[in-house]
Structure formats: C-alpha cells, structure tokens
Amino acid sequence: GYLCCVEIHPSGRYAVVLADVRVDRYLQGQVRVLELESATEAWRGAANHVGFGRALKLSKCGNAVFSAARERVRNLLVHDFYTGELLFNLDGHRRDVNQLQEASHDLLLSASDDCTIRIWNWRRGTCVRILGRPLKGPDAHLSATVFYSTSDAIVRGGAQAFSAVL
Numbered sequence: 001g002y003l004c005c006v007e008i009h010p011s012g013r014y015a016v017v018l019a020d021v022r023v024d025r026y027l028q029g030q031v032r033v034l035e036l037e038s039a040t041e042a043w044r045g046a047a048n049h050v051g052f053g054r055a056l057k058l059s060k061c062g063n064a065v066f067s068a069a070r071e072r073v074r075n076l077l078v079h080d081f082y083t084g085e086l087l088f089n090l091d092g093h094r095r096d097v098n099q100l101q102e103a104s105h106d107l108l109l110s111a112s113d114d115c116t117i118r119i120w121n122w123r124r125g126t127c128v129r130i131l132g133r134p135l136k137g138p139d140a141h142l143s144a145t146v147f148y149s150t151s152d153a154i155v156r157g158g159a160q161a162f163s164a165v166l
Contacts, residue, residue: 004029005056005067009081014042016081018053018067029053029069031079043084049077057100057108064122066108068097076100076110078122088125092118 002020009016015034020027029049033042051071058065064087065079075097076090095113103109108122117131 002027004053007056007058007065009033009058010060010062013037016056016058016065018056020052021048023048027052029067031056031065031067031077031084033065033081033084045077045079045084045086049075051075051096054096054098055100057102059105059122060102061105066100066102066122068100068110070096075112076120078108078125088122090118090120090122090125090127092127092130 003017004020005018007016008014013036015036017032017034018029019032021030022028029052031045034040035042045065045067049067049069049071051069053067054070055068056066058081063081065081067077067079069075075093077086078088078090079085080087090108090110093110093112093114093116097110097112099111101109102122103119106121106123107128108120109117110120111117115132118127119129119131120126121128
C-alpha cells in the first residue's frame with residue numbers, strides 16, 4: 001500500500017494513518033490505527049474509501065477519525081477512534097475532497113474540487129451549511145483552502161481564481 005496521511009492521537013500513544021491498499025485489482029483508501037509502543041495494528045476502518053486517500057484528521061477530543069478520498073462515492077468517512085466502527089458516510093460533495101478541518105467539538109469543514117466548502121455536524125452525520133459558489137473557468141477546483149478559526153474567515157483558491165467566504 002501507499003501511505004497518504006498520518007496523524008498522532010492526542011494521547012501520544014497511537015498513530016492514525018490513511019493508506020491506499022490494493023483490494024482485488026483496485027486501490028482503496030483505508031484508515032488504520034497503530035499502537036506506537038508495541039508497533040501493532042489496533043484496528044482497520046470498517047469501511048474503505050472507493051478511491052485514493054486524500055486527507056485525514058482526528059477530532060480534537062480524539063474520539064473520531066475523519067478521512068477523505070478522491071471519488072464521488074464514500075469520499076468523506078467518520079470512524080469511531082476506539083472501535084474502528086463507521087459512524088457516518090458524509091455524502092454531499094460531487095468531486096474529490098481535498099482538505100478537512102475540525103471547526104469546533106462537533107463541526108467539521110471539508111473543501112472539495114466541486115468548489116464548495118461544507119460544514120458538517122459530524123456527531124449527527126448531517127450537512128449544516130454549504131459555503132461558496134463554484135469558481136469559474138476550465139481549471140476551476142479548490143487546490144488550496146485555509147480555515148481561520150480565530151476570525152471565522154475561509155479563503156479558498158484554485159488555479160486561476162480565489163475568493164473569501166465568510
């Protein structure tokens with residue numbers, strides 16, 4: 001497999017990885033939790049992404065794992081950190097999800113190549129709000145998004161355009 005992203009659990013005892021693993025003839029993004037002291041695998045996610053892994057975040061409380069992939073199906077998953085159980089498939093983005101950021105104890109922001117930023121209540125598995133309008137042009141996609149938690153501002157940008165979304 002190919003390692004995409006790594007996060008360290010707030011306890012410092014675990015590493016959470018998003019890796020692309022071969023399932024049959026296809027690569028799928030899979031979340032795994034590794035215990036650092038013993039170097040053993042604690043669990044693998046109950047559901048794989050359909051496509052390549054793109055982004056990984058842990059909730060600030062350490063109870064949930066957020067992962068994103070390059071596909072329209074199952075592109076944003078929430079797993080329970082302690083059991084690996086799939087809590088939610090956050091369905092809504094029409095293209096690849098590139099970035100994730102936890103905004104508060106129950107809100108998750110996701111930026112996608114569909115040129116939107118979605119705010120999710122990850123504890124309920126629901127989309128709270130969709131921010132932004134599609135960027136125009138042949139190269140319209142979100143290649144970079146910055147979330148400013150102190151000012152409630154979000155700046156998004158693509159190959160030929162950028163905009164601020166509040």
